[in-house]
Amino acid sequence: MHSSSWRPKPIAPLPDDEFVAWQRLLDERLGIEVPAHRRHFLETSLTLRMRELGIDHYHEYRQRLTKGVSGVVEWMALIDRITVQETRFFRDADAIQLMREHIERRIRSATRPLAIWSVGCSTGEEPYSLAMVAADVAEQFGKRLAFGVTATDISTPALLKAREATYPERKLLEMPANYREQFMLPAEQEGHWQVLSEVQARCCFTRGNLLDMGDSPLSGMDIIFCQNVLIYFRKNRRIEIVNNLIDRLRPGGLLILGAGEVIETPVYRAERVDDKRVLAYRRRMI
Ligand SMILES: C[S@@+](CC[C@H](N)C(=O)[O-])C[C@H]1O[C@@H](n2cnc3c(N)ncnc32)[C@H](O)[C@@H]1O
Structure with a gap:
């Protein structure tokens, strides 16, 4: 039997000021717009990655992304999670x-x-x-x-x-x-x-x-x-x-x-x- 501590933690809501800060960061670096209706998608993508890294707070993860060489490497990993890569041969x-x-x-x-x-x-x-x-x-x-x-x-x-x-x-x-x-x-x-x-x-x-x-x-x-x-x-x-x-x-x-x-x-x-x-x-x- 699993103890309750094994259950994945729920996704914490992104506070308003953090949402704005993330919107700004993604806009500056990728040009990507995250409208309000994509907020939950952003929360989920960030949380999944933060769990892998053992980070609990959105602002902590944001700071990590914007610092030094390790920030650049982490940025690459995040891009992969937040961009839509769906494609196929002869699509159009x-x-x-x-x-x-x-x-x-x-x-x-x-x-x-x-x-x-x-x-x-x-x-x-x-x-x-x-x-x-x-x-x-x-x-x-x-x-x-x-x-x-x-x-x-x-x-x-x-x-x-x-x-x-x-x-x-x-x-x-x-x-x-x-x-x-x-x-x-x-x-x-x-x-x-x-x-x-x-x-x-x-x-x-x-x-x-x-x-x-x-x-x-x-x-x-x-x-x-x-x-x-x-x-x-x-x-x-x-x-x-x-x-x-x-x-x-x-x-x-x-x-x-x-x-x-x-x-x-x-x-x-x-x-x-x-x-x-x-x-x-x-x-x-x-
Ligand atoms: C939905 S896919 C489109 C693939 C293909 N062009 C097609 O129509 O099937 C969108 C791609 O755009 C890339 N992308 C997003 N922002 C970008 C940027 N600022 N510069 C270059 N590529 C970007 C993503 O990584 C993703 O692979």
């Missing part, structure tokens, strides 16, 4: 079709390698899908297409999984059958699939915070995919990020956002792509 068929048409146009006049960027790539399903589409277009046109996919995310554990490139069957449910045949192999672990090494070789994973884009050397992109990331940001931040991403496109390049990520905003240097199913912008030629 309409967006992928738009990208495919763009590559088909580009391949006819390709004079230099095609550069694709998956922003907020999570565990890698999105960038691998994009690489498969580019490889498929090249094959269809019987052309050698030099291309590379840069994939960035703030979560180091997510990037580690992405580099492993092994996925359970359920992540592949939306992948067209011909892609599975061409680009996936059964993995050693039962019910899992491995991305073909030729596709892996096209993808480069690296840590990047959308808020520190000024430090990133990435530019001259043909296609930027940024889906299901901006929804967690405040409206002003979204506008800033979208305009920063457009700056990273080459003239005529495409920025593809998630359908739900409505940006009622002045977007400079780009025009909205006329496609009802996908929210996308094309960088102006001048």
Whole structure:
């Protein structure tokens, strides 16, 4: 029989002033907005991590996160708990079709390698899908297409999984059958699939915070995919990020956002792509 002291402690409510302090910290460091209705999610995520560390008070944990090198390491662990990393292969068929048409146009006049960027790539399903589409277009046109996919995310554990490139069957449910045949192999672990090494070789994973884009050397992109990331940001931040991403496109390049990520905003240097199913912008030629 378990003694009562073995029962997990209940989640302590986050005091109002602490909630505000955490909201501020997450906004400053991640750009992520935690609205009142997500307060309980924040309480739960913090408490679970605090229990692992044997910390009882929210303010104590907050102080620990903001101090020195150990704070930086702990921050990485927390990011993994509080960001939503849900993703899957070929998640948005309409967006992928738009990208495919763009590559088909580009391949006819390709004079230099095609550069694709998956922003907020999570565990890698999105960038691998994009690489498969580019490889498929090249094959269809019987052309050698030099291309590379840069994939960035703030979560180091997510990037580690992405580099492993092994996925359970359920992540592949939306992948067209011909892609599975061409680009996936059964993995050693039962019910899992491995991305073909030729596709892996096209993808480069690296840590990047959308808020520190000024430090990133990435530019001259043909296609930027940024889906299901901006929804967690405040409206002003979204506008800033979208305009920063457009700056990273080459003239005529495409920025593809998630359908739900409505940006009622002045977007400079780009025009909205006329496609009802996908929210996308094309960088102006001048
Ligand atoms: C829901 S996933 C989206 C994955 C993929 N783009 C998709 O649509 O399937 C959101 C990803 O954004 C990442 N993220 C959140 N805040 C970020 C930031 N400030 N900079 C970079 N990535 C961030 C999270 O770590 C997470 O992996």
